[in-house]
Amino acid sequence: IRQQYGSYITNNVFLYGKLRIKLCKLKCDLIFLKVCKRENLLPKFVTFKIPSTHQHHQRAIQNCYRAILINEIKIKKRQLSQLYKMCKNLESSIQVEMDPVIKSRIRTIIKELEKEKEIVFRNRHGKKLEMLRTLQKLPSNIKRKTITTSPIKNYSKRTLTHDETVALENGLDFILPSLTFDEESFISNIETLFVSLLGKCSDKNDYEERESDELIVYNLTPEQLKLSNKLRKLCDTFRWNAYKTISRYRDDTEPMIRTLRNLSKDKSIHISRADKGRAVVILNKIDYNTKMESILNDTGAFKIIESDPTLKKEDMLQHKLLKLRNSGFITDAEYIYARPVGSGPGKAYGLPKIHKKDLPLRPIISTCNTFNYKLSKLLAKKLGHLRISPNIINDTFKFVDEIHSLRFNQDEIKLVSFDIISLFTKVPLDRTIEIILEQMYGKPHTCTFSNKKKDDWCDNCKNRYELKSLLEIATKDSHFIFNDKIYCQLQGIAMGSPLGPLFADVYINYLETKLKRRLVTNGVLYWKRFVDDSFVIVKKDADINKLLKILNSFDPAVQFTVEIENNGTIPFLDILISRNNNSTGSRTFTTTIYRKPTFTGLLLKWTSYVPMSYKISAISSMAYRAIRICST
Template sequence: MTLPNTNIAGYLNYNYGQSTVQNYDDTKKAHERFQSLLLDLQFLKSCRSKDIIPKFLIFKTANNNLSSSSVYKDCQRRLLNVEINSKYRELNFYKNNYMFFLDELKKTIPENVLQHVSEYIKNRSDAVLFAKEKNLKEKMEAFEIYDDKIYRVDRNIVKNLSSRILTDEEIDCLAHGLDFGLIPKNVDDMDIISNIENFFSRVTDIFENHKKIASELKDNDKFIAADVRVLNTKELSLASSLRSITDSFRSQAHQFEKKQNRITIEQQNYRNILTNLRKDKLITIARPDKGRGIVILNKADYLSKIHTMLNDSSKFQCLTEDPTISRETKLRNLLNRLFNDGHISEAFRNRARSTGSLPGRLYGLPKTHKKDVPLRPVLSAIGTFNYGLAKSLTPILSTIIKKHNTIRDSFSFVKELLALPKSMSKYKMVSFDIASLYTNVPLNETIDIILEHLYDGDITPPVMDRKDMKKLLILATQNSHFLFDGKLYDQIDGVSMGSPLAPLLAEIFLQNFEKKYLSSLETMGIFYWKRFVDDTFVLIDSTSSVKDICNTLSQFHKSIKFTCEEEDRYTNKLPFLDVLVQRKPDEGFHTRIYRKPTFTGHITKWDSFVPKNYKYSALSTMVYRAIKICSSYDLLHRELNSIRSIARRNGYPSSLLNSIIRRQLDLLYTAPKPILPPPLTNDTVVFRVPYFGPLSQIYAKRITSTINKNYPLKQIRVILDVTERIGNSFTLKDPIPENMQSGVVYEATCPDCNMKYIGKTYRHYKTRIHEHLNDQKNDLCLKKIITKPISKKKNKKSILKPIIEQKGPVTRSQT
């Protein structure tokens, strides 16, 4: 039977009755209203993201001066939020109606007829809504926002490689990006208080001052408890001021919390979506290895790919016991011996030793640009037993690094390339890349190179013996264990993944490699050689064979293998780092910005709840790079247009980008400001503030101003913490086992008298429990230990409060 394309209602009435026609009409109206509301929401959200007030929210007041006040503007913004939430409620209502009437149609008409009717309804609504979409676009143009289309998220940045079928709402939510800031739902008072208390102690150096006061009291046969701090008059006055300012901020933050909980239905929808995705244990959500975006994988596939890598017995070994404490103790004993022998300073020992260290945690990032989507292993080594040692050795090893054949960044590369004589442009461009550099650096050979430079070179050797330095280097780069999927592994080959020394060791090895073989490069036809880590830009004789040169370089050392890429034979273009270089023989080189195929165009969204300076930096950084890298005005003009397109797709007002471009160009062509003398002190103190909008910035300014009056030599660095992001809902790292947690607050309760003892320790929880168990021998016995946590803080090192039941009194011991 041929289905009609016009009189659908008549066809349904003739074949299925009047009730079916009524369901058809209801379905059609609900669908059209639903699609119309979607356009309304996109328009209103676009207005909100660009801080534009629609005309229907411009109202008159008795006092005309009020229209320019902040209260009037705030009222308009709140009304806009209320209107958006109202549209969301109406949208959900008509969506449910549409699904209901569609289900009713399914009961009365066949599947093929239903499909035909659905397509007809969709096509008809598209035609009807086209005029509305055009009208909304004209409204935007009337606001002088030169957008090509109404701002909406780009669903293409979400790569779903899992078996789960995502809804449009889930894709739209994830398409905002893992870094998208959500409006905080709750105010964490303890976080605010602990931040200001820690900041106060750092600014006043209260612990150092306390030692002096305690020593003076001890000389006078007076003592104070170890957990009591004595403040002088200046410190008491500062503490009072900081408390008053912080209490005011907390009050404002709670008012912000109440207001947002009333008007942010959209954000609540996001949270519900993220909660449902997080509960699905069959999928893993991660960022891609290259570019910005979101990748959804089957959890089984993710684990299988990592386990396949870990099953390589030549590189990894599965451990049956946790070596964290034993390795931490070994390092501490070595540092104490070196300190007692006078070979290291107290500051070095304190930086290098660890207390309550954790195993590293391995995870993988999907390489979506490669076949079968392999995973790049990433090891989070922060907090491991040798992380502080590696950071402490960095200044010592940095003295070995020379800058002869290396480039610092893209800017220095372009500057040096454009300064070359034009005659150099007759040579062919090639880039060489070292395959898997970090995992192939020969560790023992590199350590020998370091020791030779430190003890046999021209520089003054370290105070410590050569063999002790070698022990420190081995401890810092080997013996690194990590956690994955609940199991512990040891890396038994190569430089430890995630070690802060890995880039430095690779650079030292490569510089030694170049020192040995650079003299033979010219005989191979190489006339220019500049390297950035493992990528090298080379100019060679046009008659030389690139493959022969690559093979020769790969034969110099068994651990280093090179790959190569030649310039395009037709355009003479070659990408290097983020620069696209074009060679024009005997005329010189031209450079412009290069973006890899993995670039998604995704940056911080304009409507992301993050500080405005973060968004400003997202654009100003791109503009600055364009000005510094583009070698001609024509190339710069093209790049600025590309940046405009990226900004529009992410919801940024055109006026903001234009102002940034003007400012950057003004800075380029204005005389540089005189160089200010360096500050009298480099003592910088970090102050972390949870971000609740402008009130957090005002709070930070008030605190900074107060500190500057009392401690003018202190440099304050404010960090506005975005407490809730989309990415916070998903983690790839294993949780640390409870007994290996450090920074623990625990409670001991006497079962006989119900008295409680609350203790804390910066060491491992199981170490402190073991000490309590040893107290049993002295009749300070613990009857039972319960490791149930009382509370945990998200996104930070978890602070557990295990309940410890005890028998008899327990005195506080040193932790």
């Protein structure tokens, strides 16, 4: 190195190696100090001798010891940050000047030295910890408090191996790093960028259109040559870092990929996420198919069809949208967006309800790439204002603030919540469509009942007719596939359709409006709803069964269940709402975070190969929710 690059680069390389070893020692020291803090151990450097005449200050002395330990941890963290910056600067200066092959060899040597030193540091700290535990008579198996609930719910006959358990405990949202680097795409993209920067893009759309002996020559200025050389070095550095990352993750990733691949080959089991929570659920394939088919065999809700009608329906919708664009009912942009191309049937699957007996399934239909998916999204966006209601909860934090601002006499109220059974599949489509049309265009005119031709109708009736036809296409003409059979849904709206939340809110808003007077007369003081869950404050002497009967009398298909407060508290969404018994001069209700029984504690793993911002957001969002929701 000295012969080829001189003493300056050589000194930087040696300094870089020393700093890396120092960084390794600092990390080990920090781990040692954190263990001492967690287990209430006192390293020798934080203690000092106290005369026997001053032993009555023992409590203050112990607090002082702990303060010294905590301060030392803060100092180590600052030193660690400074060392990281110094190493980064040295590494950058070395990378610019040195050949990638030599840099790779130097890194390997330094890494080996780091590993050797790390073993020495860890052994030394291990001995110190054992000695401190012995002196202070603490058990050596103290661990941090963790959530013991396993995220894996295995209801199948298969017994998971240790490797399979470790792989699945990461959750189904865990991202494994790629173990390949696409050299061809990388080079192609960089060359395209380079040529674009030069402003000499080819007028040929495809490389095959060029002559085989065509020679392309770029006459670059000295400044362009300098910048192109810099770009080349940056690309080499990026490629080297990519291969380094792949090499670092390969030993851990390849065995996990093999384990998951072998697990996926077992056709006797079905692996999915739970209906609520992030649990990984394993079912026998036979049991899963039997439960799904028992749901789909309901002839009142589903029907098997012999052939796939996707192409026919796609062609029909294309002609319909073209006609509406030509008439001016939709814009060109809306036509392009909603026009279906290359559609397929929906995909039905079930999510196990692990919090209920016998593990019933919630049927979900993935409507992505169906012929009416984009149309449904377009209609949901255009009609979104119809969901607005003073009873609807749009923001958890605003709801919590509103709860805190309420003032009631505790002796005169009680808390209840109402839940609708299978709302999405029970929403009456025809009735809901008529409600939407009435809110958009008012009552039907005489045009539709007269003998007039459609072309002679008024604009209001024409628009009403066209919107009705689009809503029916988006909701009634849904078909899907499960277990190689094609089904058509006869009633309700599919779980997974973009129009599902809109139809649910519109219909329940209508129900609430019609029943409001009766509910208030029978003791309802406050009503808020999120989709199918309602939080209600009623008078102390209100007859809950009568309220339930009123709600269930509106539509035989839409049925409610009720939950009454327990010891002055009731869970609602992810909030636990409690009545404040000492509410004189203060808020009537207090709130805190509520964890459902299905909560497994599984979050985005720190080792998941996703951007750092995702990981930070996973933690910060939970902390923010706790601060905003909790009263204290």
